Each structure stands twice: as C-alpha cells, then as structure tokens.
Amino acid sequence: MNNIIGYTFVVLGLMFDIIGCIGLIRLPDVYNRLQATTKCVTMGTCSILFGTLIIKGFTATGLKAFLCILFLLLTAPVAAHALSRGAHISGVKLWDKSVCDKYEEDK
Amino acid sequence: MISRLILFVIGFFIWTMLSWPPDLQHAIIGVIVAAFVAFITGDLFTSRPANFAHITRYLWFVYYVPVFLWECFKANIDVALRVLNPKMPIKPGIVKVKTSLKSDTALTFLANSITLTPGTFCVDISRKEGVLYIHWINVKSTDTEQATKLIVEKFERILKRIFE
Numbered sequence: 001m002n003n004i005i006g007y008t009f010v011v012l013g014l015m016f017d018i019i020g021c022i023g024l025i026r027l028p029d030v031y032n033r034l035q036a037t038t039k040c041v042t043m044g045t046c047s048i049l050f051g052t053l054i055i056k057g058f059t060a061t062g063l064k065a066f067l068c069i070l071f072l073l074l075t076a077p078v079a080a081h082a083l084s085r086g087a088h089i090s091g092v093k094l095w096d097k098s099v100c101d102k103y104e105e106d107k
Numbered sequence: 108m109i110s111r112l113i114l115f116v117i118g119f120f121i122w123t124m125l126s127w128p129p130d131l132q133h134a135i136i137g138v139i140v141a142a143f144v145a146f147i148t149g150d151l152f153t154s155r156p157a158n159f160a161h162i163t164r165y166l167w168f169v170y171y172v173p174v175f176l177w178e179c180f181k182a183n184i185d186v187a188l189r190v191l192n193p194k195m196p197i198k199p200g201i202v203k204v205k206t207s208l209k210s211d212t213a214l215t216f217l218a219n220s221i222t223l224t225p226g227t228f229c230v231d232i233s234r235k236e237g238v239l240y241i242h243w244i245n246v247k248s249t250d251t252e253q254a255t256k257l258i259v260e261k262f263e264r265i266l267k268r269i270f271e
Contacts, residue, residue, distance in 0.1 A: 016183055023190035031230075031242045032199050036190055038222060043183040060127045067124055077222035077229070084230045084242060100200040100249045 006055035013047030016040045029095040030087045038080040046072055109156040111149030115141050153212075158270075167268045174265065178224040185225050189244065200246040201230060204239050204255040206263060213270035220262045227258055 023036025049065040049072075056062035094101055118141035126133040158164060189197055208214055218229040218239065226244035233239075241258060248254050 016187065019187040019190055023186065026190060026195065027197070029199075031201075031228075032197060032244060035226065035228060035242070035244050036186055038228060039179075039182050039186050040190075042223060043179060063124045063127045067121065073223070074219065077219040080222055081218060081229050084228065088230055094201070095199055097198075098200045100202065100246065 002054055002057070006051040006053075009047050009051030009054060013044045013049075013051060016044030016047060018044075020044060028097075030092050031084055031094065034080050034084055038076055042072060042076045110153050111145045113156060113159055114149050114152045115145035118144050155210075164269050167265055171265045171269060174261070175220055175223075178220075178261075182223060182225040186244065189226075196245070198245050199242065200249065201240055201242050202246060202249055202254045202258075203251050204241055204259050205251060206237050206239055206255075206259055208237070208263060208266060208271065209234075210270055213266050216270065217259070217262055217266055220266075221258060224262075 017040065020036050020040030023040060024033050027033050027036055046069045049069050052065040053062045053069075056065070119137050122137040122141060123129055123134070126137065153159070189195065206214070206217060208217055214232060214234065218232060221239070221241060222228040227241050230240045230242050239259070241254070243254075243258075247257060
C-alpha cells in the first residue's frame with residue numbers, strides 16, 4: 001500500500017517537473033520563466049522526495065529525503081528572488097505585453 | 108548566549124537526522140560541529156530568543172503549514188494550466204504591495220510564501236517602507252491596496268502571530 005501511494009507521488013512530481021521545463025521554454029521573459037521553474041520544479045521535486053519518504057518510511061533514506069524537502073522549500077524561493085532582482089537591476093526588460101512595472105517607476 | 112544554545116540544539120538535531128541511525132561516533136562529531144557552528148554564527152541566528160518559549164507560536168506554525176501547502180498546490184495547478192494552454196493566457200507585470208511585518212524572519216517567510224503561491228513571486232523588498240515588489244503572472248489589479256488584499260493578507264495574518 002505504501003508503495004502505491006509513494007509511487008503516485010513520484011509520478012505526480014515527475015509530471016510537475018516536466019511541466020516546469022515546458023514552461024521554461026514556452027514563456028516569454030526571464031520573470032515568467034522563473035515563475036514556471038520555481039513553482040513547478042519546487043513542488044515536483046518535493047513531491048518526488050515525499051514519495052521516497054513514504055516508500056522508505058522513517059529510515060536513513062526517508063529522513064534525508066524529508067530534510068531535503070525542508071531545505072528546498074527554504075532555498076528555492078531565495079534563489080528565484082536573487083535571480084529576478086539581479087535581472088531587473090542589470091536592466092532586463094519585461095515582456096512587451098506586461099501590464100505594469102511598479103518597481104521601475106519607484107527606482 | 109541563549110541564541111547560541113538554541114542554534115546548537117537545532118544544529119545537533121538536524122545532524123542526527125542526517126546521520127541516522129544514531130551511534131556514538133556520529134554523536135561526538137555532531138556535538139563538535141554543532142558547537143563550532145553555534146559559536147561562529149550564534150548571535151546572527153535570532154535577536155529575540157524569548158520568542159522560542161511561546162507555545163502559541165508553534166501552534167500557529169502547525170496551522171500555517173497546511174494552509175501554505177494547499178496554496179502551493181493550487182499555485183502549481185494554476186501555473187501548469189497556463190503553461191500547457193496553447194493560447195498561454197498570461198498577463199504579467201510587477202505590482203507593489205504593502206506589509207506591516209517588521210522582523211527579518213517574518214519578511215523572509217512572507218517573501219518565500221509569496222514566491223511559492225499562485226502566480227506570484229517576490230522581486231524586491233524595501234523594509235524601510237514595508238513594501239514588496241511582486242511579479243504577478245496574471246495581474247488582477249494594479250492598485251496597491253487591492254493587490255495587497257489579494258496576495259499578502261492571508262499569510263500576513265498568520266505570520267504576524269508566529270514571528271512578530
């Protein structure tokens with residue numbers, strides 16, 4: 001039973017990872033691409049790790065997977081934040097059809 | 108000093124989990140390493156160690172986790188649908204939102220939560236004015252007040268009780 005639930009999470013995670021990668025290619029500018037990669041890839045990878053935790057239980061492997069989830073949730077948004085801020089400060093423009101850019105106005 | 112002690116306990120706990128199953132060798136190394144890290148970076152860890160003694164903060168944190176995970180899950184479905192839709196219904200832009208949170212930890216958690224939830228991520232924070240700049244994949248309102256209500260409020264309410 002644990003195996004079935006675990007593998008469901010792993011497959012779900014892989015699906016989200018693939019969607020994240022498709023988003024990386026399809027979306028127009030740096031910021032939108034970061035949207036797809038941070039959200040889908042974080043959730044996808046966490047889901048895979050969570051599946052591992054369920055399959056393995058609270059053993060050496062499972063606990064490490066659990067810790068990886070925590071670290072990923074704490075660090076992935078920080079990386080996205082740093083990348084987007086860096087991109088904006090070094091002058092990367094938003095997509096043509098963007099609605100507004102309050103950050104540029106306030107500089 | 109108390110700050111260092113808390114960091115030591117957390118560090119040693121994480122070390123034990125990483126080197127599971129526990130044995131004497133790992134425990135000794137863990138104590139040395141955790142003590143070293145706590146000694147070097149202890150005073151940076153928290154400025155108000157008294158907060159760690161408040162039970163209600165932990166209870167609010169336990170409540171925060173499922174709220175956050177549910178928002179995170181919705182975010183993924185939302186972004187995934189936008190990516191897979193052949194017309195790509197996106198309307199991106201950077202909006203400005205206000206926050207009343209002051210402490211570093213609270214702001215970090217707020218920014219992280221915003222980044223992992225529906226179509227929004229944090230570009231920059233100005234702590235002096237209490238302003239966050241948010242990139243929104245589907246801008247519903249360019250007005251600061253309205254955007255604040257839509258993006259920040261649901262987390263702010265809980266985070267204020269945990270970290271402030």
